[in-house]
Amino acid sequence: MRRRRSADDGAPPPAYSRSARPRRAPRDRMEPGEVVREAWRDVSTGVARPLLAAGVLALIMAMSGVWAARGVVDLSQEAREFRTAGASTAIMTMEMVVDGAVCDSLATYPGIEAAGALRPVAQGVRFAVSPSRAIPLFEVSVGFIDLLSVIGAARANPDGGGVSGVWLPEATAEALGLAPEGPWPDLAIPAGGQVRVAGLYTFPEDGRQQDLSFAVLAPVPAPDGLALDSCWAELWPATYEVSRLAVAVEPLRIDGSKAVNPTFAQLNSTLGEQFDGPARFAEVARAPGVALAGAASLAAGFVLIRVRRLELADSRHCGLSWATQGWTMLAEAACWILPAAAVAAPVVLIAALAGNPEPPGPAAAAGAMAVVCAAAGAAVGTLLGTWTIAERQLFQMVKNR
Amino acid sequence: MHLTCRDLVVRFRPDVELFRGLSFDLTQGDLVSLTGPSGSGKSTLLEVLAGWRAPTAGTVSRNGVVTVAWVFQSPVGVARRSALDHVALPFLVQGTRRPGADARAAELLDRFGLAAVADRPFGALSGGEAQRLMFTRAVAKGADLLLVDEPTAQLDPASAATVNRVLGELAGTRSIVVVASHDLATQAACDRTIDVRGVPAGVAT
Ligand SMILES: Nc1ncnc2c1ncn2[C@@H]1O[C@H](COP(=O)(O)OP(=O)(O)OP(=O)(O)O)[C@@H](O)[C@H]1O
Ligand SMILES: [Mg+2]
Numbered sequence: 254m255r256r257r258r259s260a261d262d263g264a265p266p267p268a269y270s271r272s273a274r275p276r277r278a279p280r281d282r283m284e285p286g287e288v289v290r291e292a293w294r295d296v297s298t299g300v301a302r303p304l305l306a307a308g309v310l311a312l313i314m315a316m317s318g319v320w321a322a323r324g325v326v327d328l329s330q331e332a333r334e335f336r337t338a339g340a341s342t343a344i345m346t347m348e349m350v351v352d353g354a355v356c357d358s359l360a361t362y363p364g365i366e367a368a369g370a371l372r373p374v375a376q377g378v379r380f381a382v383s384p385s386r387a388i389p390l391f392e393v394s395v396g397f398i399d400l401l402s403v404i405g406a407a408r409a410n411p412d413g414g415g416v417s418g419v420w421l422p423e424a425t426a427e428a429l430g431l432a433p434e435g436p437w438p439d440l441a442i443p444a445g446g447q448v449r450v451a452g453l454y455t456f457p458e459d460g461r462q463q464d465l466s467f468a469v470l471a472p473v474p475a476p477d478g479l480a481l482d483s484c485w486a487e488l489w490p491a492t493y494e495v496s497r498l499a500v501a502v503e504p505l506r507i508d509g510s511k512a513v514n515p516t517f518a519q520l521n522s523t524l525g526e527q528f529d530g531p532a533r534f535a536e537v538a539r540a541p542g543v544a545l546a547g548a549a550s551l552a553a554g555f556v557l558i559r560v561r562r563l564e565l566a567d568s569r570h571c572g573l574s575w576a577t578q579g580w581t582m583l584a585e586a587a588c589w590i591l592p593a594a595a596v597a598a599p600v601v602l603i604a605a606l607a608g609n610p611e612p613p614g615p616a617a618a619a620g621a622m623a624v625v626c627a628a629a630g631a632a633v634g635t636l637l638g639t640w641t642i643a644e645r646q647l648f649q650m651v652k653n654r
Numbered sequence: 655m656h657l658t659c660r661d662l663v664v665r666f667r668p669d670v671e672l673f674r675g676l677s678f679d680l681t682q683g684d685l686v687s688l689t690g691p692s693g694s695g696k697s698t699l700l701e702v703l704a705g706w707r708a709p710t711a712g713t714v715s716r717n718g719v720v721t722v723a724w725v726f727q728s729p730v731g732v733a734r735r736s737a738l739d740h741v742a743l744p745f746l747v748q749g750t751r752r753p754g755a756d757a758r759a760a761e762l763l764d765r766f767g768l769a770a771v772a773d774r775p776f777g778a779l780s781g782g783e784a785q786r787l788m789f790t791r792a793v794a795k796g797a798d799l800l801l802v803d804e805p806t807a808q809l810d811p812a813s814a815a816t817v818n819r820v821l822g823e824l825a826g827t828r829s830i831v832v833v834a835s836h837d838l839a840t841q842a843a844c845d846r847t848i849d850v851r852g853v854p855a856g857v858a859t
Contacts, residue, residue: 282749290752291743298734298775567730570723571795572747645706651726652697 281574288577292584300564302557306631307589307596309553314597314627317546319604322620324537326609328530333610335528339404339461339520341491345502346483347513353473355505356484357396366489369397370481371470378469380448381441382429389468393420394481398452398472403487404461404520405454412436418449420470422456428467460523480507485520490530534615543623547630554634558582562642563651569644579639586635590628597624655682655718655798657703657830662712664698672698674852675712680832685825687844688834695850696834700724700801703832716799719830723797727804729784733777737768737787740776744794759794766790766820782813786820793824800824802833806840818843 283291295301335341345351351370359368370393377387398420401407407420412435419440423433431437431450439447456466473479484505502515519526558565568578601620605613657680662673672695680686688696701707702714704722731740738759745755763772766786771779779787785805792800805821806814814837822843824831833844841847 281747283747284749284751287746287752291746294735294739295732300732300734563730564732568743571744571791572721573743577747647730648701648704648706648724648726651728651730 281572281577283573283577285580288581289584292581292588295581295585296588300561301585301588303585303589303592306553306557306586307593310550310590310593310627310631311596313546313549313553314593314624315600317542317549317623317627318597318601318620320542321540321623322601322605322616324540324542325534325616325619326605326607328533328537329609329611329616332528332530332533335491335524336487336489337404337406338459338524340522340524341489341528342400342404342485342487342520344462344483344485344518344520345505346516346518347502347506348482349480350507350513351481351484351505352507353394353479353481356481356486357394359484359486360396360399364488364490366487367396367400367403368484368486369400370394370484371397372481372483374471379443380429381443384443388425389464391465391468391470392473392481393470394479395472395474397470397485400485400487401454401470405456405465407452407454408435409452410435410437410450412438418451420451420472421453422466422468423453424456425467425469426450426453459521461521462518491528538619538622540619540623543626546623546627550627550630551634551637554586554631555638556634558635558638559641562646565639565642566644566647569642570647575639575642578642579636582635582639583632586632590631593631594624594628597627655828655830656680656715657719657799658713658715658717659703660713662699662702662714663710664695664702664707665710673709673712673850676848676850676852677712678848680830682828682830683826684846685821685831685844686833686846686848687841688832688848688850689836689841690850692836697803699850700803700832700834703799704801719798721795721797722799722801723792723795725785725788725792725800725802725805727807729776729779729781729788731776731784731787734775736773736775737763737779737783738772740787741791741794744791744796762790762794763787766793766823767816780813781809782816785809785813785817789817789820789824793827793829797829800829800831802831802835804835804837805833806835806837811839814839 292301296303349372353370356368356370359365371391374390374392376390378390379385379387398407401420405422410418421429421431426433426437429440431453433453435453437450437453439449441447451472456463458466506513565578569575573581598621601624602613602617605616605620609616659679660677662676664672666672676699688699690696698707702709704724705714705716738756741759741762742752742755745758746752750758760769760772763769766789768783768786768790771783776784776787788805802821806817809817818837818839821831821833821840825845833840835841
């Protein structure tokens with residue numbers, strides 16, 4: 254017994270007091286290693302209810318993590334839909350005065366992902382397969398094919414077509430007897446000779462202007478001053494501002510065409526005019542799921558301590574300090590928080606990957622945030638619960654049973 | 655080590671006045687029982703002695719009393735932890751490493767006739783065994799003041815007898831032991847009896 258006893262053995266007695274409490278008992282001197290070992294015994298014997306706790310927390314983590322990750326994935330899908338439908342594509346039209354090369358170079362502007370120009374050719378084109386039928390023909394700048402890869406899922410002829418040939422929408426290709434799968438053979442023209450098929454694109458009836466849904470696009474190299482009719486530009490993020498485009502339009506004009514006024518149009522206006530990706534992402538990142546996960550797991554941690562309040566108050570009665578008990582409970586909580594996170598993490602990762610048109614990083618980060626919040630909430634709830642335990646409650650609790 | 659009470663009164667409501675100016679002195683090695691009918695304030699007096707409740711009037715002074723241990727009517731423990739673990743905890747808290755704590759706990763369990771159940775989970779102990787475990791642990795704590803409230807109230811006579819035997823062994827140790835009990839056998843195991851109604855034991859019945 255190496256306890257201090259101050260007033261014993263001949264020392265003068267201290268002043269008497271009416272409500273004297275016992276002086277503070279000696280501080281607990283439990284070794285850190287023993288704290289960990291005690292915690293592990295509570296876990297391995299099931300006293301800390303590790304399976305129940307891990308199960309509940311894993312559920313909270315998985316649900317909130319999936320919710321957060323899917324918020325980002327859904328946003329990415331919506332954004333991808335908006336862009337592929339042509340809702341983010343602006344069309345600037347000035348007949349016969351658009352400089353094709355300048356239009357292509359708009360793609361180097363920040364906020365413009367792709368740009369290209371085109372002009373209809375009056376006569377159209379006929380192929381030997383159906384010589385009686387003229388198909389609308391458009392001359393397009395090289396940049397226009399890049400634009401088609403965004404709005405038309407353009408795919409090149411596996412037979413090495415490149416740009417040295419014509420691009421066809423799928424409906425036209427079908428009418429000409431071409432299978433949807435490549436490679437596509439050259440097309441004969443009635444006057445004799447062959448036309449290479451450079452690739453196909455899709456141009457669904459999803460609300461977009463349908464001019465290019467049945468057509469033949471012939472890329473032409475764009476020397477300075479090639480005069481085309483309209484310049485298409487894909488703007489991302491699609492915070493559509495006419496003023497922004499108007500600045501881009503000035504240099505598009507071929508010299509001496511100041512008199513021609515541009516008209517602006519959205520390729521597809523059925524999905525709304527704007528899509529502010531960054532703002533929407535910030536909104537999704539603040540998902541209520543994250544706060545909810547924190548609150549739910551805090552409650553879980555708290556309750557799991559409170560149901561043990563009798564035995565915990567009893568340990569305090571054995572001299573355990575609140576700090577040592579807090580560390581013990583945290584060590585026990587780690588034994589179910591970490592496994593719960595390990596179970597939830599792959600679920601959240603799958604949610605971040607499934608159907609995500611973008612790299613999974615941001616969606617996984619949003620999910621991870623929820624998991625981390627839940628883990629922190631459980632730890633804080635555990636500590637709060639331990640903080641409410643007091644030795645003095647033991648008597649009351651025993652009385653009330 | 656002394657515990658001195660002078661002119662104690664605890665009043666809950668104007669009409670509930672306990673102890674009527676009770677005075678007594680306790681010293682190291684004392685083993686006393688508190689008697690009185692139900693509702694006379696035995697449990698309340700234990701609370702006052704523990705310092706958990708201030709008396710309405712009178713003084714309590716503790717000279718050298720630092721650690722207090724309780725033993726309740728119903729034993730408190732962790733159902734799935736072993737009897738040994740329960741007794742080892744106070745030693746661990748005092749800074750002893752697990753092997754030393756286990757050895758000292760085993761020694762105490764043996765002294766109180768619990769060696770055979772040392773490895774049994776608390777939840778699997780009989781009522782008498784669990785109650786004796788509570789005494790064993792109170793001794794492990796090295797408490798200066800041991801407050802015991804109705805230790806045999808929930809036990810059959812045979813188990814109660816084993817508990818009273820353990821209680822008797824605490825006489826003359828370095829602790830002050832105060833036992834509140836209706837049980838005559840428990841009272842008999844103690845050296846002295848204090849009637850909490852503030853009248854000499856035996857005068858009022
Ligand atoms: N917190 C309290 N508030 C009000 N009255 C109380 C309180 N605690 C105890 N009492 C009253 O004080 C009296 C003494 O209670 P106590 O529990 O000390 O009696 P006891 O002698 O231990 O009884 P028993 O033998 O039944 O255990 C009772 O009348 C009880 O109702
Ligand atoms: Mg009582």
